[in-house]
Amino acid sequence: MTQSVVVQVGQCGNQIGCCFWDLALREHAAVNQKGIYDEAISSFFRNVDTRVVGDGGSISKGKICSLKARVLEDEFPEVYRFVTSIYPSGEDDVITSPYNSILAMKELNEHADCVLPIDNQSLFDIISKIDLMVNSGKLGTTVKPKSLVTSSSGALKKQHKKPFDAMNNIVANLLLNLTSSARFEGSLNMDLNEISMNLVPFPQLHYLVSSLTPLYTLTDVNIPPRRLDQMFSDAFSKDHQLLRADPKHSLYLACALMVRGNVQISDLRRNIERLKPSLQFVSWNQEGWKTSLCSVPPVGHSHSLLALANNTCVKPTFMELKERFMRLYKKKAHLHHYLQVEGMEESCFTEAVSSLSALIQEYDQLDATKNMPVQDLPRLSIAM
Amino acid sequence: MSIVTVQLGQCGNQIGFEVFDALLSDSHSSQGLCSMRENEAYQASCKERFFSEEENGVPIARAVLVDMEPKVINQMLSKAAQSGQWKYGQHACFCQKQGSGNNWAYGYSVHGPRHEESIMNIIRKEVEKCDSFSGFFIIMSMAGGTGSGLGAFVTQNLEDQYSNSLKMNQIIWPYGTGEVIVQNYNSILTLSHLYRSSDALLLHENDAIHKICAKLMNIKQISFSDINQVLAHQLGSVFQPTYSAESSFHYRRNPLDLMEHLVPHPEFKMLSVRNIPHMSENSLAYTTFTWAGLLKHLRQMLISNAKMEEGIDRHVWPPLSGLPPLSKMSLNKDLHFNTSIANLVILRGKDVQSADVEGFKDPALYTSWLKPVNAFNVWKTQRAFSKYEKSAVLVSNSQFLVKPLDMIVGKAWNMFASKAYIHQYTKFGIEEEDFLDSFTSLEQVVASYCNL
Numbered sequence: 001m002t003q004s005v006v007v008q009v010g011q012c013g014n015q016i017g018c019c020f021w022d023l024a025l026r027e028h029a030a031v032n033q034k035g036i037y038d039e040a041i042s043s044f045f046r047n048v049d050t051r052v053v054g055d056g057g058s059i060s061k062g063k064i065c066s067l068k069a070r071v072l073e074d075e076f077p078e079v080y081r082f083v084t085s086i087y088p089s090g091e092d093d094v095i096t097s098p099y100n101s102i103l104a105m106k107e108l109n110e111h112a113d114c115v116l117p118i119d120n121q122s123l124f125d126i127i128s129k130i131d132l133m134v135n136s137g138k139l140g141t142t143v144k145p146k147s148l149v150t151s152s153s154g155a156l157k158k159q160h161k162k163p164f165d166a167m168n169n170i171v172a173n174l175l176l177n178l179t180s181s182a183r184f185e186g187s188l189n190m191d192l193n194e195i196s197m198n199l200v201p202f203p204q205l206h207y208l209v210s211s212l213t214p215l216y217t218l219t220d221v222n223i224p225p226r227r228l229d230q231m232f233s234d235a236f237s238k239d240h241q242l243l244r245a246d247p248k249h250s251l252y253l254a255c256a257l258m259v260r261g262n263v264q265i266s267d268l269r270r271n272i273e274r275l276k277p278s279l280q281f282v283s284w285n286q287e288g289w290k291t292s293l294c295s296v297p298p299v300g301h302s303h304s305l306l307a308l309a310n311n312t313c314v315k316p317t318f319m320e321l322k323e324r325f326m327r328l329y330k331k332k333a334h335l336h337h338y339l340q341v342e343g344m345e346e347s348c349f350t351e352a353v354s355s356l357s358a359l360i361q362e363y364d365q366l367d368a369t370k371n372m373p374v375q376d377l378p379r380l381s382i383a384m
Numbered sequence: 385m386s387i388v389t390v391q392l393g394q395c396g397n398q399i400g401f402e403v404f405d406a407l408l409s410d411s412h413s414s415q416g417l418c419s420m421r422e423n424e425a426y427q428a429s430c431k432e433r434f435f436s437e438e439e440n441g442v443p444i445a446r447a448v449l450v451d452m453e454p455k456v457i458n459q460m461l462s463k464a465a466q467s468g469q470w471k472y473g474q475h476a477c478f479c480q481k482q483g484s485g486n487n488w489a490y491g492y493s494v495h496g497p498r499h500e501e502s503i504m505n506i507i508r509k510e511v512e513k514c515d516s517f518s519g520f521f522i523i524m525s526m527a528g529g530t531g532s533g534l535g536a537f538v539t540q541n542l543e544d545q546y547s548n549s550l551k552m553n554q555i556i557w558p559y560g561t562g563e564v565i566v567q568n569y570n571s572i573l574t575l576s577h578l579y580r581s582s583d584a585l586l587l588h589e590n591d592a593i594h595k596i597c598a599k600l601m602n603i604k605q606i607s608f609s610d611i612n613q614v615l616a617h618q619l620g621s622v623f624q625p626t627y628s629a630e631s632s633f634h635y636r637r638n639p640l641d642l643m644e645h646l647v648p649h650p651e652f653k654m655l656s657v658r659n660i661p662h663m664s665e666n667s668l669a670y671t672t673f674t675w676a677g678l679l680k681h682l683r684q685m686l687i688s689n690a691k692m693e694e695g696i697d698r699h700v701w702p703p704l705s706g707l708p709p710l711s712k713m714s715l716n717k718d719l720h721f722n723t724s725i726a727n728l729v730i731l732r733g734k735d736v737q738s739a740d741v742e743g744f745k746d747p748a749l750y751t752s753w754l755k756p757v758n759a760f761n762v763w764k765t766q767r768a769f770s771k772y773e774k775s776a777v778l779v780s781n782s783q784f785l786v787k788p789l790d791m792i793v794g795k796a797w798n799m800f801a802s803k804a805y806i807h808q809y810t811k812f813g814i815e816e817e818d819f820l821d822s823f824t825s826l827e828q829v830v831a832s833y834c835n836l
Contacts, residue, residue: 185456285565
């Protein structure tokens with residue numbers, strides 16, 4: 001069992017972190033009824049290495065998270081640094097969030113191995129969708145409470161009605177699925193370091209869009225469970241992405257499918273064959289699929305899928321971020337708060353925004369190759 | 385004549401378990417269709433090759449289990465123990481906690497040197513337990529990080545420290561799509577390194593075995609367990625004892641001798657396995673076989689490059705003797721004749737003495753360098769294998785694997801041209817030059833096989 005450390009930063013990070021630990025215990029309790037401390041639990045409950053960082057918080061929080069990334073790189077250069085990053089949505093209540101985000105992004109660009117950007121709006125949309133489903137009142141559409149990707153039912157802490165709880169649960173579930181293969185057995189394991197290896201073809205292009213399915217399971221056994229294949233289709237729909245992005249209509253650099261539960265290699269292969277024609281992969285990675293099979297499903301489900309896409313569809317998010325930043329920065333609004341802090345200078349801002357511009361340009365260049373025909377390059381010729 | 389098996393990575397360990405299980409199950413099978421005395425000789429030989437005896441009578445596999453994370457090894461240890469029939473040695477394992485991240489460079493350049501001493505010590509202890517040590521059987525995949533990278537490193541070490549012993553690497557060729565994104569890089573690095581340090585590469589393609597599960601075994605939801613069991617069946621039918629002399633009960637042949645027959649030249653080390661028949665237990669009950677029928681199919685599978693006994697192309701024939709072959713093998717043509725360097729057929733079961741293998745001695749099947757009498761060998765035993773009244777397996781050094789190899793090299797080359805993922809390897813000391821060396825070696829291998 002590879003072992004990892006979770007570093008929870010700021011209000012957002014700590015709230016998500018809390019959900020995560022609760023749900024993790026619930027998951028391990030389901031597998032390990034006697035409550036014996038076993039190898040699986042040891043991967044998490046000593047050290048767990050996924051960092052949960054909030055990008056849109058106050059000034060101090062922004063700085064802490066980027067500092068953490070850099071410090072961790074200096075102290076532990078060999079350890080993979082995975083960052084789950086909550087990006088502010090359009091109607092964010094923190095006015096200076098664009099500054100924080102851009103400054104943080106520069107650090108993430110340079111010091112994180114892998115970033116999973118998530119935005120609150122997408123989480124909110126998913127919750128609305130689930131609420132609609134649950135409250136529609138249709139006969140037989142009762143949902144198993146534990147299966148809701150938004151709920152912490154059956155977990156240790158009491159259920160709250162606070163607004164961010166449901167959203168945080170989604171992110172916590174993401175983290176659980178990300179690490180499931182490292183914690184539980186399966187016929188094709190995948191550790192966190194394999195994610196980075198397979199999904200990051202160039203050091204700067206390390207932003208992965210994630211999607212989780214299914215979002216719930218129905219309790220009525222007379223209604224046939226949503227077919228397995230439907231789960232795979234859903235993972236590629238823009239409604240299931242945790243970022244406002246549409247990977248299906250952009251360019252894939254790489255894609256990982258982490259499957260849990262009673263799913264075998266033939267199911268996986270059949271679905272990849274089925275979905276491949278509707279997706280566009282970059283010319284040098286036409287078969288850019290990384291897959292894993294973990295035998296233990298999440299609580300309340302018989303199977304689940306986490307898809308991670310390295311896809312140019314992140315570009316609009318970054319472009320929007322840059323635009324919002326520029327609107328503030330042009331007028332130098334609120335800048336003095338930052339410049340008062342020792343070590344902060346205007347150059348930090350200009351460097352940060354040019355780092356982001358360079359990143360956007362890389363995605364632009366890749367997009368330009370989208371509809372070009374794939375050609376085989378001439379091979380080395382051997383004199384016989 | 386004992387073989388020490390080294391199981392590397394998730395794939396190597398999962399397969400290794402199935403192989404030992406299949407060997408022992410067959411050995412205990414009551415359907416050997418031969419005399420009790422013969423059966424006992426067979427069992428004794430099988431046990432000596434693959435197991436050492438423990439005090440309370442439970443055989444211990446002659447295996448060393450290596451992985452860079454503990455889950456799979458722990459699983460295999462407990463599965464074996466649960467069977468009650470055999471187990472793995474307590475101290476025959478080497479584990480770490482961090483994995484290799486599907487990174488060949490990490491497996492080869494970091495884990496290798498770091499853990500060299502510990503791993504080689506465990507192997508040495510296992511070798512010392514053998515009264516008569518015949519060689520190593522190393523099981524690994526080439527797509528991942530541990531099996532491939534660490535596997536290449538360990539094989540190199542075995543070549544250095546046991547240069548007089550035979551080494552065969554059982555390598556799993558990944559599915560064409562969808563296991564690991566960097567599988568083509570890992571594969572070319574593995575193959576080019578092993579070509580230098582191993583004596584023979586026995587290659588099994590996941591795609592081919594998958595088709596056997598689907599078409600011949602009629603399995604609906606195919607799992608890796610199914611795949612590994614088919615593989616274990618094939619390997620078992622190669623490695624179980626056979627007579628060392630005609631019509632006798634002597635099972636003293638060294639199973640790794642097959643390498644001496646099949647690898648006459650170091651440029652040609654790629655071997656593949658085809659077996660017949662292969663079907664689900666239900667179908668088996670209703671089918672009868674003749675040696676003539678089985679051998680005819682097997683021969684056609686060989687010359688038409690079929691991966692299994694269904695869908696064999698009947699329109700491929702060997703070139704007429706005396707005339708040059710119609711065309712040198714072209715990688716673009718679908719229909720071509722598969723030229724062999726050497727073949728070994730192993731026959732197991734009822735009336736095996738009556739089996740006629742003349743068809744395999746046709747000089748038209750082979751290159752001109754070896755006379756058929758040297759290029760072709762047959763091993764036999766009356767003792768049936770694993771519920772099949774009659775079964776035949778072909779281990780072949782031929783053009784079977786050229787097309788898949790060419791495809792992997794092509795894909796890896798396209799990716800290399802864009803420099804994608806290269807930073808992950810240079811981080812750990814594998815430079816672009818190393819990649820170019822690998823490409824060069826393998827293009828050489830492809831060209832050599834094409835020009836047979």
